[in-house]
Amino acid sequence: MNVMAGYAGKTVLVTGGLGFLGSNLVHALVASGATVRVLDALLEPYGANRHNLAGIEDSVRLDVADVRDARAVEAAVTGVDVVFHIAAQTSHIDSMTDPFTDLDINCRGTLVLLQAVRKAPCRVVYAGTRGQYGRVVHQPVDERHPLQPTDMYGVHKNTAEQQCFLWGRVHGFPVVSLRLNNTYGPRHQMKHGRYGILNWFIRLAMADLPIPVYEPGTQLRDYNYVDDATTAFLLCGIREEAIGEIFNLGSGQPVCITDLVDAIVAAAEGGTRRMVAWPAERAQIETGDYVADFSHITRTLGWKPTVPLHEGLQRTVAFYREYADQYFGADLPLPPATNHPSQTMETR
Template sequence: MVNLQTFAGARVLITGGLGFIGSNLAHRLVELGANVTLVDSLIPEYGGNLYNIAGIEDRVRVNIADVRDEYSMNYLVQGQDVLFNLAGQTSHLDSMRNPYIDLDINCRAQLSILEACRKHNPGITVVYASTRQIYGKPNYLPVDERHLLHPVDVNGINKMAGEWYHILYNNVYGIRACALRLTNTYGPRMRVKDARQTFLGIWIRNVIEGKPIQVWGDGSQLRDFTYIDDCVDALLLAALHPAASGQIFNLGGLEVISLRDLAALTVEVAGGGSFEIIPYPADRKPIDIGDYYADDRRIRTMLGWQPRIDLRTGLARTIAFYREHRHHYWDVQVEGV
């Protein structure tokens, strides 16, 4: 059984550390007594937000740097015990509009990070945040790790390459690395000012502002969702468990729900609001994956991970967070301040 108290005194580096997942992970690691360094570029189009570390800002080290900067990464990986490699370009639409930027961040930069580890800290443990997007349109459900990979956008292709660079460096160079294929992670501190990170973020913003939630298509598409606390649990387990080395794991959630029902649940939990079913925007339809939900038995069996937060509870916590802190997430732009 993995003991998370092992992180006490550990030196931990988080790329994308001021973003959604990275900052929530940082809060947990600080509670566990880790020495945490956060790396983030604070580029406005991405998820970094200094308010995400409110309450722990004096207990973490923040380095404003871009993972594409090889010299910075060569320095930052030195002396670290664990690297949670979470930095990335997450917008599927942006990847189609600006494929070279996506290639730079999600592919080339990942190779540079791994080279920095190989040259300057080969004993480090690396946990990489991959995505279910690399599966593309599922051939069967639920989707397990043996499913064919056929991404439907540039982002999925580059994330797939980034994932496999990590597995290659594990297998060839002995750098302990694994990948978690995340699916619809949501919760406090996620980007909600637009849909670049997750559609659920803009849904929550709209319901709080009294605007209708827009459900694209017919609303029958099935999805599963991982609450951020459960995602953080999985990242921590993957970093510590000996069986994780060289492995790839799906993350899922406790329930599968249609987007129409999710919109209705969001309105119900918020205590008001509405939703509307509208046709797909022309630029979105070609990269839609239809139904998707994960078979995550592998991580449950091998690492002992178990999601704990149901969708209703997670939505309630998330909506309450943004009602209290909305000023820091969309009324003014604090990113880069």
């Protein structure tokens, strides 16, 4: 899957490039030799962190701007070969308590971007989500599964995806949608658990705290390590066969929540599993077991997951041991001292 070579000489824009998925992609794009622009509004409480681009700051043009700001977006898009549209409001819960902000960023923001691409056509790779499927009616979930979201986030992500394909068809630019799985790994925000549980569970385990599991903890989930998601983005941005397609990602190794927590506790050498009742706000947006069918992207682009869960967890814990001060808020204790070599580095 050597796609990096295809980016040499290309100019790319990553919206949301200071966040988790965006910044990991930006690191890969810089390494590929692409000219990289980032547009990110650094809005609280989303996942942006300037440290996410540590070491490559001088190789990236960073526009601190909002995707809803047409002038800034036009300036960022002009002259670009590929836009990876990753910026979003990503909280399922917040989309139910503040649906207008979700609508504004995820739908209007996408349309502002598409209007800019209409004037300066380029390929658009949209960051979709498994949340677009909502309540699961058959397993494994392929791209033809019904779209019946359980929250406004899923509704708006569906709308934004359709905006991309419609404007691409009408105005003649190529579009690809990558419906991401739950993804974990380095450069995710670790200050709260509103944007995905896996990284938050790692945070709790590293602080040697109880990890709450909604009873009975048998729900299946399907997790990808972020490097595998990055490879999928790179393929979607460059390969001709990707154009016009929607792709699921998946791990091929679904895991129930209790086993997931046990694996996290083992990797972090801390934390304990604590069974708790479902909070009502979570129960109403629960999708049921989720197992992804990702055979379409495997057949079309040759993508396969390469990092198994236990290895991804170890890499993630090692990253946060090294950079805890850049990612952990003050409300939880920092991880206990370990013998990890990074603990002795003077750069912290």
